[in-house]
Amino acid sequence: xxxxxxxxxxxxxxxxLMQGIAGRKTTLPILSHIYMEWKKNSLFLTGTDLETGIxxxxxxxxxxxxxASISSKKLYEIVRELPEQTIQIHKKENHWIHLxxxxxxxxxxxxxxxxxxxxxxxxxNSFSVVSTRMIREMIERxxxxxxxxxxxxxxxxxxxxxxxxxxxxxxxxxxxxxxRLSLVDREGQVIRGVxxxxxxPKKGILEIKKIVGDKEGEGEMGVYFDNTHAFFKMxxxxxxIRLIEGEFPEYxxxxxxxxxxxxxxxxxxxxxxxxxxxxxxxxxxEGVKLSxxxxxxxxxxxxxxxxxxxxxxxxxYEGPPIxxxxxxxxxxxxxxxxxxxxxxxxxxxxxxxGIIRPHSPPASxxxxxxxxxxxx
Amino acid sequence: xxxxxxxxxxxxxxxxLMQGIAGRKTTLPILSHIYMEWKKNSLFLTGTDLETGIxxxxxxxxxxxxxASISSKKLYEIVRELPEQTIQIHKKENHWIHLxxxxxxxxxxxxxxxxxxxxxxxxxNSFSVVSTRMIREMIERxxxxxxxxxxxxxxxxxxxxxxxxxxxxxxxxxxxxxxRLSLVDREGQVIRGVxxxxxxPKKGILEIKKIVGDKEGEGEMGVYFDNTHAFFKMxxxxxxIRLIEGEFPEYxxxxxxxxxxxxxxxxxxxxxxxxxxxxxxxxxxEGVKLSxxxxxxxxxxxxxxxxxxxxxxxxxYEGPPIxxxxxxxxxxxxxxxxxxxxxxxxxxxxxxxGIIRPHSPPASxxxxxxxxxxxx
Numbered sequence: 001x002x003x004x005x006x007x008x009x010x011x012x013x014x015x016x017l018m019q020g021i022a023g024r025k026t027t028l029p030i031l032s033h034i035y036m037e038w039k040k041n042s043l044f045l046t047g048t049d050l051e052t053g054i055x056x057x058x059x060x061x062x063x064x065x066x067x068a069s070i071s072s073k074k075l076y077e078i079v080r081e082l083p084e085q086t087i088q089i090h091k092k093e094n095h096w097i098h099l100x101x102x103x104x105x106x107x108x109x110x111x112x113x114x115x116x117x118x119x120x121x122x123x124x125n126s127f128s129v130v131s132t133r134m135i136r137e138m139i140e141r142x143x144x145x146x147x148x149x150x151x152x153x154x155x156x157x158x159x160x161x162x163x164x165x166x167x168x169x170x171x172x173x174x175x176x177x178x179x180r181l182s183l184v185d186r187e188g189q190v191i192r193g194v195x196x197x198x199x200x201p202k203k204g205i206l207e208i209k210k211i212v213g214d215k216e217g218e219g220e221m222g223v224y225f226d227n228t229h230a231f232f233k234m235x236x237x238x239x240x241i242r243l244i245e246g247e248f249p250e251y252x253x254x255x256x257x258x259x260x261x262x263x264x265x266x267x268x269x270x271x272x273x274x275x276x277x278x279x280x281x282x283x284x285x286e287g288v289k290l291s292x293x294x295x296x297x298x299x300x301x302x303x304x305x306x307x308x309x310x311x312x313x314x315x316x317y318e319g320p321p322i323x324x325x326x327x328x329x330x331x332x333x334x335x336x337x338x339x340x341x342x343x344x345x346x347x348x349x350x351x352x353x354g355i356i357r358p359h360s361p362p363a364s365x366x367x368x369x370x371x372x373x374x375x376x
Numbered sequence: 377x378x379x380x381x382x383x384x385x386x387x388x389x390x391x392x393l394m395q396g397i398a399g400r401k402t403t404l405p406i407l408s409h410i411y412m413e414w415k416k417n418s419l420f421l422t423g424t425d426l427e428t429g430i431x432x433x434x435x436x437x438x439x440x441x442x443x444a445s446i447s448s449k450k451l452y453e454i455v456r457e458l459p460e461q462t463i464q465i466h467k468k469e470n471h472w473i474h475l476x477x478x479x480x481x482x483x484x485x486x487x488x489x490x491x492x493x494x495x496x497x498x499x500x501n502s503f504s505v506v507s508t509r510m511i512r513e514m515i516e517r518x519x520x521x522x523x524x525x526x527x528x529x530x531x532x533x534x535x536x537x538x539x540x541x542x543x544x545x546x547x548x549x550x551x552x553x554x555x556r557l558s559l560v561d562r563e564g565q566v567i568r569g570v571x572x573x574x575x576x577p578k579k580g581i582l583e584i585k586k587i588v589g590d591k592e593g594e595g596e597m598g599v600y601f602d603n604t605h606a607f608f609k610m611x612x613x614x615x616x617i618r619l620i621e622g623e624f625p626e627y628x629x630x631x632x633x634x635x636x637x638x639x640x641x642x643x644x645x646x647x648x649x650x651x652x653x654x655x656x657x658x659x660x661x662e663g664v665k666l667s668x669x670x671x672x673x674x675x676x677x678x679x680x681x682x683x684x685x686x687x688x689x690x691x692x693y694e695g696p697p698i699x700x701x702x703x704x705x706x707x708x709x710x711x712x713x714x715x716x717x718x719x720x721x722x723x724x725x726x727x728x729x730g731i732i733r734p735h736s737p738p739a740s741x742x743x744x745x746x747x748x749x750x751x752x
Binding site for chain 2: 077082096103106107108272276279306307308310
């Protein structure tokens with residue numbers, strides 16, 4: 001007897017979204033599984049590594065309700081090879097399932113679905129509705145600056161917070177690894193639960209980016225935070241991410257206030273120049289020196305084994321000569337997050353952090369990166 | 377003073393072909409370099425790992441002849457980022473070069489070019505001219521069966537030999553890893569120097585495949601063998617490969633003569649079925665069982681942890697029931713090398729090697745794979 005029928009394409013879509021999460025941690029065998037539950041006209045798939053969880057609702061024809069727990073990777077490998085036809089699934093004893101598609105027949109071993117860890121509970125009516133594109137853009141403009149070092153756990157994520165200035169509310173995201181910081185504000189945007197500031201880990205953020213990329217059609221998504229978790233709802237996908245506990249640094253204090261030397265230049269011009277000159281930067285420090293004169297900047301680098309490189313570019317700058325070194329990759333990644341044709345760099349002196357920002361973004365959007373200088 | 381001028385695009389093309397070879401071995405620092413020599417209207421690039429060498433002739437404007445030895449990887453990284461303009465190069469003292477393109481200026485450290493190992497000498501008029509497509513096809517139909525195990529050095533390549541049957545000469549290529557063998561003949565094709573059988577290593581063969589892929593336009597190529605090296609000339613590229621010393625196995629003896637059970641089937645049908653059923657084969661043995669009945673074959677597999685799979689397909693077969701196991705990947709790779717819609721499998725019994733071949737290839741072409749059976 002068939003318990004559930006589902007199109008191969010539909011099941012493959014759901015399984016492929018699970019692959020980044022299920023099986024990432026191998027401490028508990030059941031975490032390499034996906035939990036399947038079928039009822040009414042849906043098959044629900046759930047995968048989790050206990051930090052990030054994802055649930056997908058798929059369209060299916062359910063003849064008899066049931067649940068199962070099956071290896072995520074193996075099921076994905078099988079379904080990927082199946083013909084584009086209807087898959088018939090029958091739950092057998094001992095947690096096995098019987099799967100049939102076209103002329104292929106599979107008996108697949110499973111575990112007790114009752115042992116699968118359940119996702120934290122969410123409240124359907126607590127979600128704030130926000131623009132999917134806005135969330136994606138704000139993430140892309142901050143996430144690159146988050147730390148990858150396990151020892152700096154509280155910096156391994158993006159701070160979500162609510163900002164009030166001149167009576168206007170903004171949603172703010174901030175990320176920093178201690179050497180650089182990126183910050184973006186979106187005016188008029190309010191999300192319940194982030195007022196006090198919550199930290200969403202980078203790993204989960206990157207999974208959201210992936211799903212959002214798959215759902216470009218969805219104009220809106222739901223976002224909701226409780227004390228321990230963030231919940232993101234995109235179409236029929238739900239993602240749950242455990243928040244990072246700990247204090248985010250007092251980033252307001254590191255934003256320089258007196259950077260009076262202002263440089264304006266074309267983004268593509270400095271981007272290409274940095275990519276060329278940084279080929280001669282040392283692999284470890286990745287340093288590039290910027291040497292400023294009136295309306296001109298020389299970029300230069302030196303590699304102990306391979307030689308040196310330099311390039312002059314035209315900029316708008318009226319201040320005194322100054323030389324300052326930066327990590328080239330930090331500059332390049334900041335530039336990649338900007339979507340304006342021109343950019344501004346604001347400096348104080350060779351020992352103080354620089355600010356780099358797009359020029360000029362829409363009035364409702366505010367973005368900047370701060371980068372620590374380095375000796376070259 | 378400028379010594380040589382070359383378009384960025386032209387230099388990048390040459391450098392990218394070198395990247396697979398230069399720097400592969402790091403025993404001698406100079407092997408991570410490319411040798412550059414400019415004279416008349418050409419820049420010659422040479423890279424070698426002492427087993428495989430490649431020389432490219434590029435179009436350039438030479439103002440003063442010279443040579444240099446520069447890090448292959450670093451030069452490639454730099455040139456890749458340059459604008460699409462003319463590159464000017466000037467040889468400086470101490471083996472450095474000065475490179476300028478657009479507004480970018482590089483000083484690049486080098487080594488003494490006289491220390492670069494020279495390629496073996498070849499004779500321009502000794503090359504046999506053959507069809508590039510034929511060489512590519514014959515390689516693709518054999519190379520997958522060559523061994524990757526370092527301990528079986530004499531099996532790490534393709535045997536090139538000349539075959540005579542019924543007064544007709546054929547070029548033959550054979551590869552085997554001891555578990556399977558692939559053989560292809562091309563009637564009427566003669567290459568000087570391979571009569572006694574020479575073994576060209578797989579690594580070099582794969583580099584040839586890459587270059588041939590880049591030069592689809594070139595209808596013909598030159599091939600030449602001396603006692604120690606193979607030489608392949610494709611357009612302005614020349615590749616030199618050190619032959620493998622040692623005896624190739626007496627492969628004629630392992631070709632079964634009495635495989636009287638003949639099965640005919642559609643290639644796509646068995647290919648798809650093998651891909652599906654093999655998802656449940658064990659990772660180590662990759663075994664799939666074929667169970668034959670009149671005009672039907674069941675493919676099945678079993679995995680200790682994950683379960684089992686099976687599928688029935690329609691074939692043409694008039695013989696008695698027989699069950700035989702094969703490594704699924706060996707069957708799949710053999711099928712991928714065939715370009716006919718139907719294939720033949722010829723079996724004797726469950727303990728004897730099977731033959732798999734395309735049905736029916738052009739009369740001038742002859743191809744077969746032999747695969748050892750396995751217990752399932």
